[in-house]
Amino acid sequence: MGRITLINTSRPENDMNRVKFENGRIRFDADRLFYKDLNFLLRDVLKEHKPEIISIHNVYGQRYIGTNLRQNVKIEIYGTPGNDLGAFMDGPTIEVFGNAQDGCGNTMNSGEIVVHGSAGDITGFAARGGEIFVKDDVGYRVGIHMKEYQGKKPTLVIGGTAQDFLGEYMAGGTLIVFGLYMSEEQRHRADFIGTGMHGGTIYIRGKVEEHQLGKELGKVEMKDDDWALMEEYAYKYAEHFGYNHKQILNRDFVKLVPLSLRPYGKLYAY
């Protein structure tokens, strides 16, 4: 009997035929490529060639694109990336020409995600840095448990509207909902907004009724610096998606903040 050889097949073989160099940028064909292979290959290409821009084409639901990337690179995605796009991501910019699925920006540390479409549930979940822009709508439980520490502060901008539990347990960061594609009479759909919220700020443009809010947060007046912040992000949104930023600022905003840093302090008998 010979010696035991441990082989590691968890690392897929490189298929460099999928990678093309065009006009100083890298074009990557993900057609029918398993997500694990895609992500290994992507990391290798980025490590070896250190491109400024890489575009990934024919993306059909592959998960975890951008997860475990720490370098400054712009990744353009054509198609529909799968769940957990940019999870744990630390630095890159991802631009999706299509819709994003659930968990976009999950526990993201820094970087930017721009979605030219809608994003699914738990977008920006537990993010602690970076910026996410979604052109249209998002699903349920978006921005849950976003947090901040000193200079690190995430911002999530939603052009359309969101579903229930928006900003639940939010512990920091900024959540902005522009509600651009609704009429003036129409109210936002989300219920239980900011339940358990104990940090950060939610700005919602358009109508939100009192009963849609969680018990732990309240409406406060928009001040000058709030409007300045809205102008900044309206401008960025308009830049990304070709919109007139003045049309965003033409309607009232609701500013929501937690009533206490310790929402459950009185729950217990000591």
Add this chain to the structure above:
Amino acid sequence: MLTHLLPEFKIIRDDERCIRCEVCVRQCGFDVHSYDAEEDMLYADENKCVGCQRCAVMCPTNALTIKPHDYEYRPNANWSKEHIRDLNKQAETGGVILTGSGNDKPYRIYWDHLVLNASQVTNPSIDPLREPMELRTYLGRKPDKVEFDNNQVKVDMPAQVMIETPIIFSALSYGAISYQAWKALLEAADEGGTLCNTGEGGWPHELRPGKTRVIAQCASGRFGVDLDYLNSASIVEIKIGQGAKPGIGGHLPGEKVSADVSRTRMIPEGTDAISPAPQHDIYSIEDLSMLIYALKEATHYEKPISVKISAVHNAPAIASGMVRAGADIIALDGLRGGTGAAPKIIRDNVGIPIELALAAVDQRLRNEGIRNQASILVAGGFRNSGDITKAIALGADAVYVGTAALVAMGCTLCQKCYTGICNWGICTQDPYLSKRLNPEIAKRRLVNLIRGWSLEIKEMLGGMGINALESLRGNRLHLRAIGLDQWELDVLGVRGAGD
């Protein structure tokens, strides 16, 4: 409002022995003792005493005796003192009663109904002082098959983590316990060749270099979870549940979120650190799989991913789903698992004993032919090396000890962890109290505990004629039961003693 609560403990001070040194006054974080200089007398406010015995231990003349108070209501088999006390506390506050530590109720402790085997005549017992004895354990998914090729064995081996002894320090977060206690656990794990679990409070950056014997937890609050944190550890654990509080989350009160804790958890100082009950990205086995593989991607498939659940009624079916979702390690935390803070009603009434959960899960995975795909870690009130050896025989790969580690450092199970005051310097962020715990001495005590228990496990193995822990794993024929019903024998897969 006049409180109807009577003191839980009685403080007896032997005035002849007392030398008025006031050590008791300084040592008590609950301000029980006070000194009246005019009268040269020491007084005690028994209502504040939690029975932690710190003053009694530190008293240089052994002048103090602290014991449960002997007041009695009219005897009543239904209404115990504890019931009346809890009820009054709630009538006075309207709140949820908190507690710390593990379930202290007299549920059956199955370890005390299981006995181990030993060799006599027909096969020799082994003397561990004379022959090598192997406790080394590899945690992680084991391959489904091996291939033979050209006189070589080829194995596609998923990530494995080696521990020298099957005793791992359970999840105790920095924030719940002091920096000193956390550091002691980290360094003891390193020196003892085992692992410690960060808990969900992150991992202080200055304690990362050179330390890899760590299980980094990723829980619902995601405190301090980033790529550096995940990749610094040997194993990443997704925390779904905890034995002391199955199905509910945790609130680290704002007063425990000091500057250092806030830096480690990456949240502002003084805010509550809230861990929601579920992980809000996991509502199904499919969602669990999504996070497992997200963590594998984030760690290049180089680290086993563990999933920890509380032992509950459907644990076997859930565990099967977890393995199929990609978990490389399954951690089960039983009814008697500890906590820094939990609603007492949950701690005392929810979940099942770890012995039954372990046996049922191990059997279920065997029946389904997937037991090799995950290691099983068990937690929940392990008190000595006998309990651990029996757990290995029931099918565990290794055991998590939390309460035992705390006791080794000085904890006396007063159950007041949730107050933020700990006279032993363990479960507090108050620098005056936490500096009492010397991390070097605490580490030494922990390393001693691991060494002592490991030696005892070797003795028990040798007695059974076994020289490797691997040969005992899941070997239930080495167990017999005493005083159990048939259904319990069936669940445990163990025969009665004498059978």
